[in-house]
Amino acid sequence: MNTTTCYYCNTQAAEARYAFKKIIYNKLDSNYGLGLTGIKKTTRYYEKEFLIPRCANCAIEHGKPNKPAGIIALVVFAISGSFTYTFAKRWYVAVIAGIICGIVAMSSYFILVYHKRLKTLGIKDANNIKDFSPVKDLLDNGWQTIKP
Numbered sequence: 679m680n681t682t683t684c685y686y687c688n689t690q691a692a693e694a695r696y697a698f699k700k701i702i703y704n705k706l707d708s709n710y711g712l713g714l715t716g717i718k719k720t721t722r723y724y725e726k727e728f729l730i731p732r733c734a735n736c737a738i739e740h741g742k743p744n745k746p747a748g749i750i751a752l753v754v755f756a757i758s759g760s761f762t763y764t765f766a767k768r769w770y771v772a773v774i775a776g777i778i779c780g781i782v783a784m785s786s787y788f789i790l791v792y793h794k795r796l797k798t799l800g801i802k803d804a805n806n807i808k809d810f811s812p813v814k815d816l817l818d819n820g821w822q823t824i825k826p
């Protein structure tokens with residue numbers, strides 16, 4: 679009964695259980711009030727949830743990088759952290775350096791390995807939803823993919 683084509687590869691039939699859930703936001707207003715640490719800004723916004731049609735194959739590809747990216751981040755964190763500690767002799771400096779290096783390594787992996795692989799396969803990244811027509815219409819009208 680469901681014959682929607684997968685948004686990400688545009689070839690295979692999408693399956694409901696593999697749909698990718700994505701919420702987009704539209705700012706309603708901002709208010710300033712007094713908080714414990716000074717002036718506090720609160721923003722109210724609308725949100726809309728979308729289920730992006732996805733096939734089993736794309737769902738598997740989208741899930742693949744999480745494990746290696748996590749391992750890379752951990753290994754780089756441990757190496758750069760202990761390397762920094764031998765020089766800085768302060769554990770918090772080592773932790774901060776480790777976290778920064780871990781994030782850089784993980785981002786590099788996503789850009790250099792994962793996104794390259796998706797490109798070769800002709801699959802869009804899970805969060806690349808700007809061409810999905812119902813979402814696109816809203817994004818053109820001021821909606822955002824991150825909380826305002």
Ligand SMILES: [Zn+2]
Pocket residue numbers: 684685686687688689690732733734735736737
């Ligand atoms: Zn697909």
